[in-house]
Amino acid sequence: QVQLVESGGGLVKPGGSLRLSCAASGFSFSDYYMNWIRQAPGKGLEWVSYISSGDSSISYADSVKGRFTISRDNAKNSLYLQMSSLRAEDTAVYYCARGIASPGAGWFDPWGQGTLVTISS
Amino acid sequence: SYELTQPPSVSVSPGQTASITCSGDKLGDKYTNWYQQKPGQSPVLVIYQDSRRPPGIPERFSGSNSGNTATLTISETQAMDEADYYCQAWDSRTVVFGGGTKLTVL
Numbered sequence: 001q002v003q004l005v006e007s008g009g010g011l012v013k014p015g016g017s018l019r020l021s022c023a024a025s026g027f028s029f030s031d032y033y034m035n036w037i038r039q040a041p042g043k044g045l046e047w048v049s050y051i052s053s054g055d056s057s058i059s060y061a062d063s064v065k066g067r068f069t070i071s072r073d074n075a076k077n078s079l080y081l082q083m084s085s086l087r088a089e090d091t092a093v094y095y096c097a098r099g100i101a102s103p104g105a106g107w108f109d110p111w112g113q114g115t116l117v118t119i120s121s
Numbered sequence: 122s123y124e125l126t127q128p129p130s131v132s133v134s135p136g137q138t139a140s141i142t143c144s145g146d147k148l149g150d151k152y153t154n155w156y157q158q159k160p161g162q163s164p165v166l167v168i169y170q171d172s173r174r175p176p177g178i179p180e181r182f183s184g185s186n187s188g189n190t191a192t193l194t195i196s197e198t199q200a201m202d203e204a205d206y207y208c209q210a211w212d213s214r215t216v217v218f219g220g221g222t223k224l225t226v227l
């Protein structure tokens with residue numbers, strides 16, 4: 001079955017860096033665009049970034065632009081999020097989600113179980 | 122930046138119909154998708170492209186989108202439908218989520 005498994009979360013000091021990974025299985029990973037979406041504790045969903053199937057198209061939320069970098073390795077069926085200059089407001093559960101249809105008009109299904117990132121001194 | 126507005130909470134009695142709205146400028150010109158999130162779980166897609174239902178989602182879930190408002194309707198609401206619901210749309214090359222609506226089945 002289609003499965004997304006995130007890893008790499010943890011406790012990081014403000015200003016630090018962290019790399020999240022998302023391992024995909026059960027579908028042809030290289031055929032889909034992929035997304036990172038986060039949820040601060042007790043808050044709503046916030047889209048972070050997407051990357052097209054061949055990584056030719058990438059987009060970021062303004063809140064992370066210049067600090068986060070999305071990438072993928074289709075040979076390893078893996079999605080990544082390199083996060084730097086981390087701030088307290090980046091504390092959240094980070095989900096990876098498969099994008100269906102095309103960026104600009106698509107939807108997200110399924111979502112992984114999420115990995116918690118905590119930014120604190 | 123584009124914004125989607127949802128009511129923070131909606132209450133419904135078991136067996137009744139619940140309607141959750143999502144408002145945005147000319148939202149009817151875009152596709153709206155809806156996600157259900159139960160406590161401690163990841164979001165699940167329940168409606169895509171305004172009104173389409175993914176496999177496995179009960180027929181009591183339906184959606185519509187016109188003008189400035191998209192609506193998620195849950196008919197014959199059950200206790201298991203109690204959850205947070207989020208609408209989602211695209212604004213050019215970025216994704217926008219509504220603030221979420223907590224559905225309480227009393």
